[in-house]
Amino acid sequence: MKRVSRREVAVFIRLLATMIEAGLPLVGSLGILARQTDSRAFREVIRRVIHDLQSGDTLADAIRRHPKVFPELSVNMVAAGEAAGALDTILGRLSGFLEKSHALGRKVRAAMMYPAMILGITIPAVAILLAFVIPTFETMFASAGVPLPGPTRLVIGASALVQRYWWAMAGMGIAGVLILMRLRSGRQGRLVIDRFLLGIPVLGDLLRKAGVARFTRTLATLVASGVSILDGLDITARTAGNQVIHDAVMKSRASIAAGATIAGPLQESGAFTPMVVRMVEVGEQTGALDEMLTHVADFYDREVDAALDVLIAAVEPVMIAVLGVVVGGMIVAMYLPVFDMINLVG
DSSP states (O other): OOOOOHHHHHHHHHHHHHHHHTTOOHHHHHHHHHHHOSOHHHHHHHHHHHHHHHTTOOHHHHHHTOTTTSOHHHHHHHHHHHHHTOHHHHHHHHHHHHHHHHHHHHHHHHHHHHHHHHHHHHHHHHHHIIIIIHHHHHHHHHHHTOOOOHHHHHHHHHHHHHHHHHHHHHHHHHHHHHHHHHHHTSHHHHHHHHHHHHTSTTHHHHHHHHHHHHHHHHHHHHHHTTOOHHHHHHHHHHTSSOHHHHHHHHHHHHHHHTTOOSHHHHHHHSSSOHHHHHHHHHHHHHTOHHHHHHHHHHHHHHHHHHHHHHHHHHHHHHHHHHHIIIIIHHHHHHHHHHHHHHHHHO
16 A cells, blocks of 8 residues: 555644534544545545444544554544543644644755765765776876876775775675664664764754654643553654664653653653753643643754754755865876876976
């Protein structure tokens, strides 16, 4: 089945909440949404949900059968909304959460796109120069018999290495990707990689702020919707997207289950700033945890925007400089003997 985008799901839930709030029946509202959606895959999912509702299932049970479209967070919130008789309110809150989460992810992906594009241009350009352009110069220099300066010999040696062992380099690249994928599939590997990423200047700060924003908004939405704090922490940990934050949240869950507080394990993890820990602590003490978490999430959404601007401002000149040094340096190195040849002729 074709993948259904998170944006489609967010819009669907927003429209469903509006229709239910206006007094339309649930099955009729879903039928309208099924007819107007452009995605054939999503239309089929909605029709199956309608069929399950007509068979006597609750909405939460019906959407639980489609975990690729409706994650566990959505299922638990819908179940809490049905139990409380406030499905329209919960769906509105859920759609707001999904929209903000989608916007946050889009911003982070947009920030990563530029350096990825520069790398995507630099690597093929360097490979083409080394494999096809440099050998032409090498042949010309050999026939002329001119002495080659050090930079030129270095580039020619790199060209020979690429021509002779390109298959080994390609294999090493593929092996590196497979090893990373293997590491990401295990808890310990994810923990090592995520700790490394969080330690990278500028990028680590962005990832930390994005993780905190996702954690606080997810937990705030679940708690405000009536999901128990233990279930909320469990769901939040699984949707954290970062193993360091996942482990800290699970320790907080164990702490709550033992009768202690959430704040302690969050502070010990090092992934959360003292301000976040303090606001969580105050929220626990005052019984307004969801409000405090929402304030933190709003603050860190703005911080992510600022961090993205800093990252783009820092990465852009660095990537351009690297591209200029690598490609420009190779070109200059190959023209040095040409200048010597011109001087000899002169």
